Amino acid sequence: MKQFQAAWRGEEDFRSAVSGWKKHGAAGTTLIHLFSDGAEKEEIEAACRVIEEEMPEAEYAGASASGCIFEGRVSTEKLVVSCMMFEKPDSWARTRLFPLGGGDIDAFRMALRACLEEMRDVKAIEVITTIDTVPIRDVCEAIQAEVPESIPVWGGGAFGDNTFSAFVFRKGETSMPTSADGSPWAIR
Numbered sequence: 501m502k503q504f505q506a507a508w509r510g511e512e513d514f515r516s517a518v519s520g521w522k523k524h525g526a527a528g529t530t531l532i533h534l535f536s537d538g539a540e541k542e543e544i545e546a547a548c549r550v551i552e553e554e555m556p557e558a559e560y561a562g563a564s565a566s567g568c569i570f571e572g573r574v575s576t577e578k579l580v581v582s583c584m585m586f587e588k589p590d591s592w593a594r595t596r597l598f599p600l601g602g603g604d605i606d607a608f609r610m611a612l613r614a615c616l617e618e619m620r621d622v623k624a625i626e627v628i629t630t631i632d633t634v635p636i637r638d639v640c641e642a643i644q645a646e647v648p649e650s651i652p653v654w655g656g657g658a659f660g661d662n663t664f665s666a667f668v669f670r671k672g673e674t675s676m677p678t679s680a681d682g683s684p685w686a687i688r
Contacts, residue, residue, distance in 0.1 A: 501586050502526070507570050508539060508547050508579035518554040521583050528586030530555060531593040534562030538664055539579035547579060548671070558583075561595040561670040563628045563658035594619060595670040600634045609642040616646065627655035630666040 502524055506517035521530075532551055536544055544562065551560055568580040586593065598611050616622060625647060629639060636657070647653055660666035 501584055501591075504583040504585075505570060506581050506583075507568075507575070507577040508543055508581065511546055511550060514547055514581075515550050515554065517581075518550055518583075521585070522555055524585060526585035526587065527589040528591030529593045530558040530586070531584045531595075532558050532560035533582045533584075534560065535565040535568050535580050535582075536562065537565045537568045537578050537580075543579055547581060551581075552671075559593055559595050559671060561628065561668070563668045564630075564660050564664060564666050566659040566661060597668065597670050597673045600639070603635045603638070605635065605638045605642055608639065609646055612642065612646045622651055624652045624654070627653060628658055628668055629655070630668055631657035631659065632666050 504517070504521045504524075506514060508514050532555075534544065534547060548560065548562075551558055568575050568577050570577050570580045584593070596615055598608050600608055625643075627639075627643065629636060643653060658666045658668045
């Protein structure tokens with residue numbers, strides 16, 4: 501696997517970074533993570549648009565953060581993007597968003613079970629969740645009950661603060677229906 505990282509410092513700079521990643525080519529899936537510590541929704545949307553234009557085959561997901569890590573250090577960057585390019589053709593990554601409207605753990609559990617049945621040969625699962633808006637202990641218990649012990653699970657929480665709400669998103673979907681100012685927010 502090859503890994504790359506960039507911070508959003510404007511579209512031109514970011515496009516150059518993503519274009520550089522593309523030159524390395526991936527035999528398997530490319531998975532990109534975006535972490536926002538107060539980035540404007542327009543900046544996140546622009547970063548996603550660049551990824552879709554430069555690497556349309558890439559999977560991506562992102563979340564709000566209470567701090568970003570860039571180049572191995574805690575950073576003041578507002579939007580940090582990491583790219584993992586799997587080198588083996590049979591290596592793959594898929595992203596799924598499981599909304600927990602009303603804290604419906606049974607619906608989450610059934611959706612997780614169906615996803616695991618659909619995706620054979622899962623090797624590991626990363627979970628990123630909005631800790632302050634879902635019953636996290638119940639989510640963890642459901643994951644523990646549904647995911648075989650042979651599959652490692654890791655992840656973290658998406659956080660907000662008094663200036664922005666916690667959110668998670670994946671290519672084409674978001675769990676944050678509105679931005680802090682109340683306007684609709686969706687990754688397209």
